[in-house]
Amino acid sequence: MRHPSGVPAHCSVDGLTPVVLVRGATVLLTVTALVHTVGHGFDGGAAALAFGLLVAVGELSRWTGAGTREPAPLAAAGALAYALLGQDAGEPTRHGVLQVVAVVTVAALAGCLPRAARERGAVVDRLVRRVLTVACAALCFRLLPGPDAYPGWHGPAYVPLLIAALGPAALCDALLAATLTRARTGWPLGPLLRDALRALPCIGSAVCATGVAMSLAVAVAGLWALPVFCLPLLLAQLSFRRHAAVRTTYRQTIASLARATDIAGYTPPGHARRVAALSRAVGRELGLTESELTVLEYAALMHDIGQLSLVDPVPAGATAGLPAAQARRIALLGGAVVRQTGVDAEVAVVVERQADPYREQPVGARIVRTVNAYEERTRDAGPDAPPRAIEELRRRTARDHQPEVVESLARVLARGGGGVRGCPG
Template sequence: MIGAARRPFALVLGLSGLLISVVVTFVTGDVPTGGARDGLWLSAAFAVAIVLGEWLLLSAPGFRGSAPIAMASAFAFALTTEISPGRFVTYGAAFVVAVTAFAMTVGTATRVLAGRASNIVETTGRLVAIAVVTILYRVAHLGQSPGAPAPPDGLVPWQRAVVMLGITMLALVADTLFTSVLRVLSAAANLRRTFVEEVRSSFAMSMAVAVTGVLIALAAPAMGIAALPLFLMPLVLTLFAFRRYVSIRATYLQSIRTLSRLTDVAGYTPSGHSERVAALSVRVGRELGLSERELLDLEYAALLHDIGQVALVEPIPGGATVLAAPADQRRIEADSVAIVRETGVFEGVARILEHQTTPYRQVRELGEEIPLTSRIVKVVNAYEDLTAGARSARAREAAVERIYLGLGYEYDPRVVDALLTSIGPGADQD
């Protein structure tokens, strides 16, 4: 599957970064030397914090996965050059990248062995960000040589803080750009739109991570290792608050799923129809490179796309709206939008549902703005209506053949191609 191609690429890139940094570290002797025992303890403390941060990964529908504790610790590790006032560390950029890559690998492997979700693309993106910070600060800014102590930069504290913050923000942009490019390469998505969505979904957390990393680095000479847990504590508390929020959102989604089953219970649609449409719509959306926030709205819209059928006096045979008259389709659409808007919190979902029956020709011929998510719901709903939940090869072929009759007129060809990829052999069903 094309959409999965970015994962092996990211894995190879991440492992290559780990191998190269380890080799360079030992070839150049870029390790703590002499009596730098404090440097070793400092490195070990940062490595442990990075491992724990990778274990405490933040991931939720509608949000870009992140490891704020690991990132803040790694940034601080890269930016910390003094063990105590006047005593500079002897390890350089290659050692920092090697230790960070090793710690991230251990943390990620631990999650995988424990059966917890882990995204290799996002993990590699974080490693790219750490490498950018390390090279820009230690090599470009300080001019540190391998195995030599980091020289002072001659800046007053506030100037040093500005330089550190600017470098960490550039690194976070590099991380976001890296993951956006991989998403665009794996699906025919727009790079600019993908990048903007990635920034929007991670901006607040990224700022907190950057500031925390800088604070730890600035406080380390005076406070030593104690600066690490002290300044990480707000992020730890934020992590628990975020997980509480995710739990509430999960309950919210369950409530929406329950509401979507109303048409099943009332006999308007086949059992499980809305859930099948939602699951397949999300897979198609991922294939087309939608952001996590767009996928969440798409899932909600797909679950509620048929809720307007409860206003019908007589059910449509088999609940197949694709076989209903256009006027009946628009009436169901309008009722669905009205019901969703009554909640007062699903405006994005309502906008998707407003165009779920609009023919694609109105985009091609009239230039009408129809959200890609609406076109996805239209195609997937048609496929599910025509297969009636059957998963046999014959049912699939018959449904696809019917959809092809309306290709370019009723249905967006790009969405249909993504559907075929999502239901084809070897398709990712996650």
């Protein structure tokens, strides 16, 4: 469902308005920072150049692989370190918040230019997050008491004070990430914000710790300390790349297994893929975490694999209308196959429990069961099939389908279903 302009309907009021405000504030802050910095000149030009190069190189090496919340950790850590830089080789620094914003903006723009043409919207959102998060960190750092007001400023309390300055910046980044993703995808803000907050102790803590360490090292040893303290984060980024490559291969293997039922003629082409895409959207609507969504997606891809054990295929692969005993037998056989593949045991549980009474099922099995039933009822049907299918699922909530799952499915479909066919009402 879209407006004539082509903008998703769900983003027109509650999605785009916050984004317009956030982007407008970022543009205003950036222009102000650039004008002020150009007019007054740079304080500490060598440090500005060094940290600017670090941010630009970090953005150039940005990685968009799955499984990470911060695909440019080196740029993020460098930007935060510059925001927290109180001294350079023992000499106090005098650059302010506006210079930090100007340097980080120019450097991030330079690093993002090679990807700007093909990732325009994503690049803009990343720049907005980078600029506002760094501005927040720099402002909090400048609001901390100075050495005259607080004698322990350069003593043991210095590190906790730096960490305290990063706390609001990390929360700001999490809120921005959730808000911008909400506007782009239409997913509920609450689960997105929870996912962003859960990610803070992971890569977020590594980025913050490296930023603090960089600022402390430069304060003592000067700018030569930057390359040394970049190395651990570069190695961590390399590890993330390798981990993502393994996960990509893992998912491709599962997708290939899921296609076996299509190739053998047990299910219509693309059935498992459609159920997986819609199940993930419903799971996100219900507030599942990223790890739970991954289990749900894998289980949905393989939910029909038990049909390979049948001598006579189910007509059109439609298992939703089978007698309970036969459906449960197919589900148990599918779970046994999944366990033999070495896939996570949680995936096998969802597959083998999808035919149980819904009150006894885990939430993943409830979602797969409902989405599978919807997909079977709307396959090769007319435009009035989706609303009729939803109404039928609602009538069967007393026994077969959880009401919350059915209503979440209806909301997802009303927003366009993430590209999945069918939009009731």
